[in-house]
Amino acid sequence: xxxxxxxxxxxxxxxxxxxxxxxxxxxxxxxxxxxxxxxxxxxxxxxxxxxxxxxxxxxxxxxxxxxxxxxxxxxxxxxxxxxxxxxxxxxxxxxxxxxxxxxxxxxxxxxxxxxxxxxxxxxxxxxxxxxxxxxxxxxxxxxxxxxxxxxxxxxxxxxxxxx
Numbered sequence: 001x002x003x004x005x006x007x008x009x010x011x012x013x014x015x016x017x018x019x020x021x022x023x024x025x026x027x028x029x030x031x032x033x034x035x036x037x038x039x040x041x042x043x044x045x046x047x048x049x050x051x052x053x054x055x056x057x058x059x060x061x062x063x064x065x066x067x068x069x070x071x072x073x074x075x076x077x078x079x080x081x082x083x084x085x086x087x088x089x090x091x092x093x094x095x096x097x098x099x100x101x102x103x104x105x106x107x108x109x110x111x112x113x114x115x116x117x118x119x120x121x122x123x124x125x126x127x128x129x130x131x132x133x134x135x136x137x138x139x140x141x142x143x144x145x146x147x148x149x150x151x152x153x154x155x156x157x158x159x160x161x162x163x
Contacts, residue, residue: 005084006117009036009075012052013045014151015059016133018125022090025119027063034082035060039072046134046158059148076110087116092126134159 008026012019012035026033037052047055049070056068071078079087087107089100104116120126133143137155144152 004030004086005032005034005082006030006086006088007034007036007075007079007082007084008088009038009071009078011038011040011043011045011130012056013040013043013047013130014052014133014147014155015056016125016128016130016147016151017145018090018092018121018128020059020148021121021125022088022119023060023066024063026088027065030086031065033063033066033088034084035066035068036075036078036082037068037070038075039070047154051154055151055154059150074107074110076107076114079107079114080111085113085115087114089116089118091118091120092128 006026008023010019023033023035035056037049037056039049045052053068053070060066060068069082073081075087079085087104089104091097091100100118107114107116128146133146134155136143137152138159142152143155147155
């Protein structure tokens with residue numbers, strides 16, 4: 001496979017071991033992986049863009065060929081802006097496929113040079129979602145099996161600050 005720059009977009013609110021698994025897989029295939037943190041104001045993220053970017057940078061220092069950035073535009077435009085041609089998306093379960101397929105086709109229509117590559121995480125991460133992890137923390141669960149300790153600590157500070 002031709003080595004090139006690839007964009008791995010997402011809200012990453014917060015980043016999970018499932019995200020990390022895909023990031024490590026992509027970093028072995030591509031010369032440079034840009035983790036593109038979406039502003040996503042409609043999703044009302046728990047962490048600010050600045051916090052999410054810092055968190056990802058902090059826990060990915062061992063992966064040398066990644067760059068962390070943020071974007072607020074269409075991913076099809078962002079990919080062009082950073083001179084990439086490939087978007088990486090994760091598919092955890094078959095239920096993810098329909099949405100991801102629609103998004104890939106839309107991105108291709110908006111920017112015909114963009115290709116979307118789907119990666120599957122290890123089976124031990126297939127059920128992880130940032131939403132479920134936030135809910136578990138808010139109910140007092142220890143989530144260090146699902147996210148790095150620094151992320152778990154940040155979640156506790158945000159979600160349990162009143163206790």
